[in-house]
Amino acid sequence: MPKPSPKSSGSLLSLDRQLCFAVYSTAHAFARRYKPLLDALGLTYPQYVVMLVLWEEDGLTVGDIGARLLLDSATLTPLLKRLEAAGLLTRERDPEDERRVRIRLTDAGRELRAKAESVPRAIGCATGLDLAEMERLQGELLKLRDALG
Amino acid sequence: MPKPSPKSSGSLLSLDRQLCFAVYSTAHAFARRYKPLLDALGLTYPQYVVMLVLWEEDGLTVGDIGARLLLDSATLTPLLKRLEAAGLLTRERDPEDERRVRIRLTDAGRELRAKAESVPRAIGCATGLDLAEMERLQGELLKLRDALG
């Protein structure tokens, strides 16, 4: 008779064996944790991530942002329009190449960075992990993501 | 002068330090990998996860499913209606307690399980991880999720 698996009695189709579900539900758990912090900034999580990119490098095109975040223009265009409506950035065609749209922070957009400074530490505490563990886990996830991608 | 951090030159607000972004973008990478496999079954990823739950235990209420998947009725009700329209399950009020709605697989719903059997292995290969690594990473993620939760 075949030796039974030491862990998890179900088949490979069992929910508790799905690495993907662990990633999926952890992403939602993060979103719920971020929400009250980001509400104070008037941002959603995807908007916050776009602002992170722009705080690192301003004047990117829609495509540049999409390449960093793995999102396409169908997602970014409406999101960027909402950030523009909120007064955090401007969108204008690049005169060098009219196909491109350059995204630039406004003063309000740059000033929001100071308020956002406290967010990573608050989330970090909530994870219950120390910095080294977080970096190791992050590295494994990015490796997995790139293997999938 | 302060000793510079050995890794990652940016601040805590830098995208490449955000564990959350690693989880978020890995979840999307998984979704993209699953899509062609699930298209063959006529399911989206969230629908597939609901089917996983029902293949393990049939006759659950909407709330039972939500508790397992951490989703609420605003997400599940329309999703379940689509699965009902696809002929995979039935939705009916529990005569014992008319507030509850019992979800039951149809024959077609049960039969779909056989087709789904090949999905986890195909995904597992794409991760580039062996079973032990997958289980360890999954365990760490669930621990993180519950800490956030």
Next chain:
DNA sequence: CACTATTAAATCGCGCACGATCAAATCGTG
């Protein structure tokens, strides 16, 4: 130079995900 191919962004449609609200059924307490 004309013409095609490619690229960048916008648009449309659909399906989550969730906060807020609502209606109905049930439970609890007096």
Next chain:
DNA sequence: CACGATTTGATCGTGCGCGATTTAATAGTG
């Protein structure tokens, strides 16, 4: 038994996320 509180699911509005298509600008080719 009556009546307020709780539970369960449905509904509505907003914002992603992405496949498919469209439009405009640019690059490449004969």
